Amino acid sequence: MDGLTEANLRALAGARSFERGLGYLDAVSGVDVGDTRVTATVHGTERYEAELSSDGPRGLAGACDCPYGLEGNFCKHLVALGLTVLAQGDSLPRQRKAARERAEGLDAWLSGLSKDELLALLRDQIAEDRQLRRRLELRAATARGDLPAVRARVRELLDIGPFARFGYVEYADARAYADRAGQALSALRALTGSGRAADAMVLAREAMRLLAGAVESVDDSDGRLGQIGADLADAHHDACRAARPDPEELARWLAGHVLGEADDLTDIDPLDYEDVLGEPGMTVLRKLAVEAWRGNRTGWAEKYLMERVAAAGGDVDALIAVHAADLAPNGHTHLVIARELDGAGRPDEALRWAERGIREIEDLAAVDTALIDHLSDRYTQANRLPEAVTLRRDHFGARRTLLTYRQLRAAAQAADRWQAEREEALALLRADARRRQRSRYDGPVLIDALLDDGDVDAAWRAATETGADERQWLTLADQSRVDRPADALDVYLRLAEPLTRQTGNAAYEQLVSLLLNIRDCHRHLGTPNEFTPYVTALRTAQRRKRNLLRMMDERGL
Known part of the structure; x- marks a missing residue:
């Protein structure tokens, strides 16, 4: 079979599925070799049918009815089948030839039977x-x-x-x-x-x-x-x-189906039937949609049906009415309405709906951020830069994250107001940092904001005063290794120490990276002689971790 190699099996399955497939070699039975396909049964949690063919990438494709295989993955059962076939070695071409001859022989025999003989066989x-x-x-x-x-x-x-x-x-x-x-x-x-x-x-x-x-x-x-x-x-x-x-009967059925539970399975869009319904059917469908929606303005199916018929008729106002009857508390529906109005060439109304969405939200921290982005873009396009800054400032005040800090910075820089806005924003982040408990993995946003501004010295001072997480300390050290090698060295040594007690290649790779940085710091400090005894002692203490020592050797440590 074209493309059936161990390398291709590994490439298609990935390392994990390939390794797991090795444990299923004894579970393969009933191997049937065809001209371009091989099938077999593989016994796993259940009994699965696996098939390899030569019509995929690398000349090899596979299908298996296990849950993982049904998702389109090249599973361990296919690996086991492929390795089983490969183990047959030189006999595979002979089996393929025999399968081709059997198929040709069967076809020739059937072709030679009379109608009565075929009927007897079928019976x-x-x-x-x-x-x-x-x-x-x-x-x-x-x-x-x-x-x-x-x-x-x-x-x-x-x-x-x-x-x-x-x-x-x-x-x-x-x-x-x-x-x-x-x-x-x-x-x-x-x-x-x-x-x-x-x-x-x-x-x-x-x-x-x-x-x-x-x-x-x-x-x-x-x-x-x-x-x-x-x-x-x-x-x-x-x-x-x-x-x-009959178009009117079809319209009544479609409306009932969309409003019923069966549509959860079929997901029928009534507008797909517009060519069959014609205007008489669409008239009935619109009437039924309006009646259903008026009876239950917040029902999902009723809203969907009404939205579809309104969209079919190009009736933007009817569509807006449907959305406005059930406004989401996070402003998402206001955004949907604003976009519909923008698309209809009514930008002033769209802007008012977006602004209304911001006004009506009780907690700006829970807002659909896409509404903030939409309104900020509209203010910027209209050269209403101070209002864009105010919007971004209010959002940052409610959700103090690195992203909202960046968005405030961009708006304020466009309005030439960043210096003043920055001081107020950093004051909020400093207050947050003083209130927060230190965490190994979740440091203050203040540190990230200062680093994002390129103010490394201020970030060092803040980290020293309020603490930082490991990721932030590592970033600080990486950005300061040349200018502050002693400070960076302290960070690298501190981060390396717990890794010496861990096992696994991921931990070893992190440790080796830190060791390279430690060596670089000693070089900048002019103390390379201090690094040699440190790494020698480390190698002695970690002598049982062969993968770690191999990685260190590869990097000259």
Whole structure:
């Protein structure tokens, strides 16, 4: 198989999955080698089906029905299958050739059979394979237009009863149930394709309702049923396009569906049906949307339906009314309205809504920061720079973070007011730093702000007075190694000491980096002779950590 190498398996899986795959070599069974594909069963937490093919990146692709594999990952089971195949070595080309010959031989034999012989063969298979028989029965009922038989079979296929343990379909059985639901979907599409779109439309609606009721009792971790729900909606749409149902009846169904629980599964957008509804159907849909929204102005489904029909009609005022009836306390809805008005070419109204959002927020610390950014941009564009500064100052006062400090600085610099604003902002941060308890990982914002300003000396003084976290001390030392080597050396030694008690390559890499900085500080101080005994003692004390010593050797330590 092209691309099947240990290096490619490792590259596709990643180091962790590759290493875990080594532990599953004895769990691979039933290896079936084809011309371009290899399949097998791998026994893990459950029994999984794995397949490798030569049509992916590096000439190799894989698929597995384990949870990790269903997310599109190259899993440990595929690694185990690949390594098992590689272990067969020289026999692999011979197996592929044999598989190709078997397939060609089977095709040639089938091609030589008469119609009666083929029918006899198929009847034998039907007698032995109940699932095959049921699938073919459904296809036959669909082909002859036997709607009662198709409906009965669709209901049977969507019944969770045969798979449910104590009323719930567990993950191990969910795939089999999803496969049956997929058969129902195929039958509906076949109805439309055979000229019975009206029947397919009716059955699709029933299938959506049944599947929505069933999905709550199925472990759909891999999303198969969710996809089938979306595909059912597409099948219904296709059937409606072909059948051209009464537009007013379709509008009533769409409104009821969007407002009902089944839409959680299918996620139907009524505007997708605009070409089928036409103006008569859209008129009814708008009327139903308005009635539903007036009855429940804060309902999610009611708002969604009203928003969609308002958007379809280009009715910005109706859309604004929907949003305004349920304003979020953090100002997000005000921002949505402002953007809609901007898009409609009504910037003055948009600005008023954005300003209203700021006024109506009780706690500016909880504001949707996108609203602050939006309003600040509008002030800047209108050359209302003092108002942008005021907005950023108020936001910084409520949420004193490095980001809000930077945003205040940018606004104040644009207005040529940064010096005064900076003193007030730093005073707030100093007060915060004095009140805060010291933390190893969460130092004062004051230190970050001073470093961001490039005021390293002030940052050193603040860190000495109020404390700093390890990240801040390291940044201070890195930025001061040339000008303040003695201070930087103290920091590096202090940070290195706890790392000497840790194990693992991540800790070793950090320690080696600090050792290089310590050596550099001694060089700037003119005391390289002091570094040699320090690192010698360290190597002696850490002699059991072979990876650490190897890393030190590689860096000349």
